[in-house]
Amino acid sequence: MTLLVDRLTVTYGASAGLADASFTVAPGEVIALVGANGAGKSSLLKGLMGLATHRAAALTLDGVELGALPTRARIARGFALSPEGRHVFPELTVRQNLDLGHVGGGPVPAERIAAMYRLFPRLQERSGQAAGTMSGGEQQMLAIARAMMANPRVLMLDEPTLGLAPIIVRQIAAFIAAIRATGVAVILAEQNAEMALAAADRGYVVENGRIVLEGRAADLARDPAIKKAFLGI
Amino acid sequence: MVDILLQQIANGLSVGMGYALVALGLTLIFGVLHVINFSHGETFMLGGLLTLIATTTLGLPYLAALPLAGLGGAVLGWGVNRIAVRPLLARRDGGADVLLATFAVSILIHQAVVMLWGPAPARIDGVPGTFELGPVVLTGQRLFVLAAGLALLVALEWMLRRTRFGVELRAVAQSQFAARVVGIDVDRVNGATFGIAAVVAALGGALLSPVILYSSSMGQVVIIKAFVVVVIGGMGSVSGAVACGLLVGLLEAVLGLVAGEGVATAVIYSLLLAMLLIRPQGLTGKRAR
Ligand SMILES: Nc1ncnc2c1ncn2[C@@H]1O[C@H](COP(=O)(O)OP(=O)(O)OP(=O)(O)O)[C@@H](O)[C@H]1O
Ligand SMILES: [Mg+2]
Numbered sequence: 001m002t003l004l005v006d007r008l009t010v011t012y013g014a015s016a017g018l019a020d021a022s023f024t025v026a027p028g029e030v031i032a033l034v035g036a037n038g039a040g041k042s043s044l045l046k047g048l049m050g051l052a053t054h055r056a057a058a059l060t061l062d063g064v065e066l067g068a069l070p071t072r073a074r075i076a077r078g079f080a081l082s083p084e085g086r087h088v089f090p091e092l093t094v095r096q097n098l099d100l101g102h103v104g105g106g107p108v109p110a111e112r113i114a115a116m117y118r119l120f121p122r123l124q125e126r127s128g129q130a131a132g133t134m135s136g137g138e139q140q141m142l143a144i145a146r147a148m149m150a151n152p153r154v155l156m157l158d159e160p161t162l163g164l165a166p167i168i169v170r171q172i173a174a175f176i177a178a179i180r181a182t183g184v185a186v187i188l189a190e191q192n193a194e195m196a197l198a199a200a201d202r203g204y205v206v207e208n209g210r211i212v213l214e215g216r217a218a219d220l221a222r223d224p225a226i227k228k229a230f231l232g233i
Numbered sequence: 234m235v236d237i238l239l240q241q242i243a244n245g246l247s248v249g250m251g252y253a254l255v256a257l258g259l260t261l262i263f264g265v266l267h268v269i270n271f272s273h274g275e276t277f278m279l280g281g282l283l284t285l286i287a288t289t290t291l292g293l294p295y296l297a298a299l300p301l302a303g304l305g306g307a308v309l310g311w312g313v314n315r316i317a318v319r320p321l322l323a324r325r326d327g328g329a330d331v332l333l334a335t336f337a338v339s340i341l342i343h344q345a346v347v348m349l350w351g352p353a354p355a356r357i358d359g360v361p362g363t364f365e366l367g368p369v370v371l372t373g374q375r376l377f378v379l380a381a382g383l384a385l386l387v388a389l390e391w392m393l394r395r396t397r398f399g400v401e402l403r404a405v406a407q408s409q410f411a412a413r414v415v416g417i418d419v420d421r422v423n424g425a426t427f428g429i430a431a432v433v434a435a436l437g438g439a440l441l442s443p444v445i446l447y448s449s450s451m452g453q454v455v456i457i458k459a460f461v462v463v464v465i466g467g468m469g470s471v472s473g474a475v476a477c478g479l480l481v482g483l484l485e486a487v488l489g490l491v492a493g494e495g496v497a498t499a500v501i502y503s504l505l506l507a508m509l510l511i512r513p514q515g516l517t518g519k520r521a522r
Pocket of ligand 1: 012016017018035036037038039040041042043044084191
């Protein structure tokens with residue numbers, strides 16, 4: 001088992017963004033987190049990354065407990081996040097954004113950069129451009145590539161298709177399929193439940209800060225009650 | 234008249250370099266931490282004081298006092314961040330209190346220095362000699378201020394643009410959240426920003442004190458000028474701080490000559506007010522990025 005999370009709770013001051021979420025992710029597996037606005041999907045990812053106050057009975061990657069480590073150490077051990085809303089560094093170049101995704105210390109491996117450019121050729125064309133001047137879709141590719149620079153074993157994508165044209169959504173779905181084939185586990189938090197469940201093996205439905213349902217993605221996508229209650233599709 | 238004007242331009246530029254070095258740290262700290270460090274002027278003063286102590290009490294040559302001043306600045310900057318900034322920033326909405334906390338620190342430092350060394354101004358012997366450039370006569374120290382200031386600025390610009398740390402610093406300035414997402418240790422970058430700003434300000438004090446005389450209030454005078462520079466140059470803009478630091482020094486010297494010191498001061502503060510009213514983003518409109 002790659003990732004095992006037992007009763008993860010994420011708090012913002014006195015209020016909880018996520019309570020007692022337990023789940024597992026295997027190597028090469030894609031899981032989808034679906035649920036309405038404010039359900040707690042992003043909170044779950046921020047908790048995993050150490051970006052928000054959290055506690056958990058267990059948060060282990062291959063048996064190694066990561067719950068007390070700072071974000072940088074979690075990235076070094078195999079986590080990476082492409083955050084909701086992209087959050088690229090607007091006045092740094094595309095290349096500098098990618099460089100910052102590399103955590104190993106020492107020079108940024110040229111081979112890694114080249115791999116990102118093969119993945120998203122558009123980024124190579126724009127390598128010297130300030131990231132903030134790129135289109136929304138290009139910035140989304142950059143946010144994903146920046147996360148991939150860390151060479152993650154668990155890649156977390158928060159709303160990677162929000163506001164993107166269908167053709168780019170298909171590109172990102174193809175990217176997820178390609179990346180999971182290399183053994184990387186993917187956690188996909190999406191408003192677009194249809195797309196997320198189509199790309200995933202298993203799904204977790206999040207509601208009011210709790211995981212209320214889990215199952216095979218195909219089953220969740222088909223279940224009319226779930227469609228109506230949670231997914232709005 | 235033209236000769237005197239050229240002379241004043243040269244003198245104004247060297248004093249302006251001092252303003253630039255202080256404003257630079259102020260703007261860097263604002264750009265990265267989004268707080269105003271009111272005690273920054275006292276770091277400039279400390280640089281002057283350490284130079285005075287090194288060259289008189291310790292009997293060191295002037296140039297040997299510079300590293301000492303820089304080191305003292307680094308320690309002070311680190312301490313101010315630890316005591317008056319970092320604990321407040323850890324609180325929700327603590328950023329607004331930093332101005333007041335660092336104001337308190339600046340008064341404490343100033344009073345401590347007055348108590349321990351007295352308020353009397355003191356002369357410091359800098360780089361000796363004079364240089365004639367046509368009609369303009371520059372003292373060795375003023376020339377050294379310009380050259381060393383320029384070297385410092387170039388080194389800083391190189392650090393910000395070309396080193397991994399510099400890019401991390403700019404990343405934090407642009408988005409603290411994104412910086413944390415990629416694993417940048419924001420506290421470390423904040424602390425280092427404070428340290429770098431303080432070293433530059435203390436070196437500014439060490440460079441300028443032989444020109445303007447050391448006095449325990451030199452920090453209070455310069456911090457006000459630095460605020461003007463930072464607002465005119467654009468809060469958070471590094472290049473803006475440098476250009477406007479030189480500009481304010483120049484204006485002061487030239488207007489002081491043709492219209493008197495009172496008018497020069499009035500013009501500079503009117504400029505501050507006008508900028509706040511019509512162009513609050515500053516001349517460049519850019520942030521420390
Ligand atoms: N920084 C924060 N401070 C306070 N409360 C927060 C913060 N971030 C999230 N919350 C709260 O936590 C709850 C869960 O939010 P979260 O962002 O995890 O939802 P989400 O499922 O990602 O929603 P969306 O689909 O809109 O992105 C919400 O009630 C939200 O208001
Ligand atoms: Mg979200």
